[in-house]
Amino acid sequence: MVRREQDTVRSGEASLKLERLELITGNNFGVVQTVPVRGGAEYHYRVWAREAEPEMRLGVGVSWRRADSSYINASRVRYSEDSPDWQAVADTLVAPAEAGLAEFRIRCYAVGGMTAPRSALVDDAWFAEPTTPAETTQVWFAEDSLGLRLIDFFSKARYSIDYCSYNSNRMDVTQALLDARARGVRVRVITDDARLSNEWVLTLREAGVPVWTDSVGPGASFYMHNKFAVRDFGNADSADDRVWCATYNANEGDLRADCALELPHTGIARAFRAEFEQMWGDTGMVPDPARAKFHRGKSDVIETHLFELDGWPVELYFAPQDRPVDTVAVRVAAAEQQVLFAIFSYTHQGVGDAMIDRWDEGVWVGGVIDRSGLRQQGAQYPRLVDAGIPVYEDSVPFGEKILHTKLMVIDSLVTVVGSANWSGNGNEHNDEYLFVLHHPGLARRFLEELHQRFWEATNPAVAEPGPGARRTLPAATVVRAAALKPGLLGPELVAPGVRVFDAAGREVRRIAGPGVYHFVAEGRTRHRLVVLR
Incomplete structure (x- = not known):
């Protein structure tokens, strides 16, 4: 039975309720829509699902047909998870060359044998050719001059800048903050307590810019390791709300394999502002030592962890209150085809366990780790190599030759990126952030970077100087x-x-x-x- 459901919706006025009445084995129950497609083109689908009752799952897939409706083949089926919350079921597919039609199917699956009629809800379902990130959503890497991109980000501020960074000793970045203050922009800065005597901190404070650190309260020996900035949130115009979030510390002379994003999103800006003000201890210009919370003194203060960007789900977590590296392990465990990663430090056993498990189940797993993190205490590198997983020491050919990014793409669809290394401290003690981006357009951008880092690591003898350089093998090799x-x-x-x-x-x-x-x-x-x- 299929009917409109107005009492429980994710958005709009109604969702679709699929109710399975027959208590028999089988899965051909649900809804289907046939749409024209172009052979060889890439398509994405996304369905928001909610299991209204136990013993029921939703499965989503596509059957490809020729223009005359003759059958070609079917895609793999993706299933909803065992959860009472709204969840996105999504995939990226390539239509067979001869395809002219696609049957987009949402089916009900019985789990363990149904004992009574069961139902599930569907909302915001669509199947279409790929979207690209909006022009205002930016992804940058080392070759894009991350420090200059950050300066440009600050130069466009008209109302406020909340800047939170583990370190930031580039004096041109410091000057950009001073210039913003001179324009009347409200500027607040948080950094790690180890920076209190640094020139950039003293310069800002002498000019009247308040700089706060994690030196208050317990846990100051751990890192305030965030790297984000919130621009112009809270004024009358929400259209200019922006968030900068990176793996990059804006340090003098630093040229490492890093990445950064600039996101135009009021909800994400609000979440980062709430996290900033939890550490600041106040909503005003003067931090409050009595109320400021860092490290394990923090609590979950954001309204939601789930957002949408260009119509795709985005998850946001903070450490240590959300234990974000545990989320990395969960996402790896759900991989169906491929996991590719690049990371500075990797000691989290749960992530290692998930990768080895997926590899043993036939999922391709591979990655690159910075040489400094290969054999540190608890390093997962030896375990992964012993399991046969292709994991390599980095061979970044430019700058300081350091792989500093913290990046993973799963099934060419889901990007995991943030400030946190995959470690116990990154999960349980440091101040960090983590994104899980279910956005195929962004995943393509990050995959290009991962391909480059992997190629360098597997072919160090032919690595050429300069970030972004492509490698050449002769024909007839x-x-x-x-x-x-x-x-x-x-x-x-x-x-x-x-x-x-x-x-x-x-x-x-x-x-x-x-x-x-x-x-x-x-x-x-x-x-x-x-x-x-």
Whole structure:
């Protein structure tokens, strides 16, 4: 039975209630819509689901058909989770070359045998060609001059700047804050207590800009490790609300593999402002030591952890009150196809356990870790390597040659990024933030960065100077599978004439042109041929 539900909705006036009345095994119960598609094009879908009762799940998938309605194949089915809350079920698919129609299906699935009629709710469901991030949503990496991007962010402030950074000793960034104050902008700054005697902090304070640290209350020995700024939130015009959030510390001479986002979003700005003022201890210009809370003294003060950006779900968490690195482990555990990551420090056993489990279940997992974090106490690197997972020491070819980012993309759809390293301190003690972005357009941007870092790590001998440089392998290259490191394909692939041989000298693959090529070498080790032009 399908009917409108007005009592429980996610948005708008009504949701769709799917009620399964038959207590029999099977799953062909639900709704379907047929839409025209372009063969070879990429499509996304998203369905907000809520399980109104136990013993019921929703499954979402697509059946591809030719223009004459003849069947081609079907996509994998994605399922709702066991939760009474609204949740997004989403995927990114590529239509077969001969496809002309797509049947978009939302079905009811019985779990463990139904004992009575059960129902589930659906809201805000859609299937469409991909959206790209709005022009005002920005993603930047080292080659984009992150310090200059931050200066530009501050230069556009007209009402307020709340800047929270572990360190920020670039004096041109300091000057941008002073310039903003001179324009009448309200400027407040929070940093780690280890910076109290730094020149940039003294300069700001001497000019009348209040700078606050985590030196009050318990836990000051841990890091105030955030890297975010909120601009112009709280004035009459919500259209100019902006958030800068990064893995980057704006330090003099720092050139590391990092990333930053600028998001135009009032709700996200409100959440970051609430977190800032929890640490500030007040809503005004003077911090209140008696009310200021850092580290494990903080509580969950934001109204919601779930937002929308360009129509896609965005989750936001803060440490330590939300234990965000535990969320990283949960997201990895839900991966169905691929997990690719790059991280400065990685000691969290729960994330390591989740990666090894997914790898053992056939999900491709791979990544790069900064060399400083490979063998630190509790490092997960040895465990991952022992499990056969392709994880490598970084080979960043520019600047300080440091991989400082904290980044993961799951199933080419979900991006996990924030200030927190995957560690016990990042989860339980430091002041941090973490995004989970269910946005395929943003995921594509972050995947380009991950491909680059992975390629450098697996091919250090041919790494060229300069961030963003692409690598070259000649055509008609002969590669022996047994000698190949497991790798990941980059975004630009063409290799006519490349031939792949196994350890016995038998040709196992000939590359005829552009594409994604997979093969499995002897044993369990999974390989992907890396060829970039």
